[in-house]
Amino acid sequence: MARNLDISALRSFVAIAESGGVTRAATRLNLTQSAVSMQLKRLEMALGQPLFERERKKMNPTAHGEQLLSYAVRMLDLNDEVYARMTERAFEGELTLGAPHDIIYPHIPDVLKRFARDYPRVRISLQSSYTAHLIEQYNAGEVDVILTTETHPGASAEILQESPLVWIGAPGGTAWRQRPLPLAFETGCIFRPWVQRALDEVGIPWTMAVDSLSIRTIDATVSADFAVHAAINFTVQRRYELIEHGGLLPELPSIKVALYVRNGPKHALAQKLADVVRENWADGTTHDKAMAAE
Numbered sequence: 001m002a003r004n005l006d007i008s009a010l011r012s013f014v015a016i017a018e019s020g021g022v023t024r025a026a027t028r029l030n031l032t033q034s035a036v037s038m039q040l041k042r043l044e045m046a047l048g049q050p051l052f053e054r055e056r057k058k059m060n061p062t063a064h065g066e067q068l069l070s071y072a073v074r075m076l077d078l079n080d081e082v083y084a085r086m087t088e089r090a091f092e093g094e095l096t097l098g099a100p101h102d103i104i105y106p107h108i109p110d111v112l113k114r115f116a117r118d119y120p121r122v123r124i125s126l127q128s129s130y131t132a133h134l135i136e137q138y139n140a141g142e143v144d145v146i147l148t149t150e151t152h153p154g155a156s157a158e159i160l161q162e163s164p165l166v167w168i169g170a171p172g173g174t175a176w177r178q179r180p181l182p183l184a185f186e187t188g189c190i191f192r193p194w195v196q197r198a199l200d201e202v203g204i205p206w207t208m209a210v211d212s213l214s215i216r217t218i219d220a221t222v223s224a225d226f227a228v229h230a231a232i233n234f235t236v237q238r239r240y241e242l243i244e245h246g247g248l249l250p251e252l253p254s255i256k257v258a259l260y261v262r263n264g265p266k267h268a269l270a271q272k273l274a275d276v277v278r279e280n281w282a283d284g285t286t287h288d289k290a291m292a293a294e
Contacts, residue, residue, distance in 0.1 A: 098146040153258035165252035173225035182209035184227035
């Protein structure tokens, strides 16, 4: 006899797995905690397997849970696609999200995926540019929601995270020991003047070894140990490493990741996107702190 899995229970299961707990999953699904817990219990009973290991601050999928998660995500995506195609196919709205390229990862892909799943009939486009340009676009009404990296965000900004700017270079590299210090930055990078000022204040000579409009050029140069760069600590990619300079380079300022949501006719829809951004950032920063504590 064929057995059917409950799509609502699978949705609760995926929300718990992605957010790490029942409370955040319930908020995300707009359900009560007891409802989410009951759906999970029914799913575990139906499958005859525990799906999570309950820890003090986080619920982690068991081996069976990890296996189910892969299937569940695909089932939900297919369910939502069928529902969207078989009902009204017209888009309910269109939004533009702007973010600097250096904070696209690790958060923005998941933001886009979650929003598309929760609001399948809203078209969303991503603009990636420098913070200064994004603010100009925002003020001109060209983007609906933006994320920025600033030391002093505007009065209307909501601070999502504050993290230090750190020196980065090639793994095992020695470029950071050279004097003058070779730097590699994009022409419009907001971090560039802060780094130059920090070096000037401590009397370290520097040269702009690479001045480019392309982040790929910067990546190649730094990865080859021809120059050093600076990045927000949680965005450092594996092809780089934090430079352990032991005080031979100056400390850099802390950077705030700020969220701006435009008022106007699309404000209600833009707030839904902002809610997904906030939730994703909260999940990500909680994970970062947990990893740092281990």
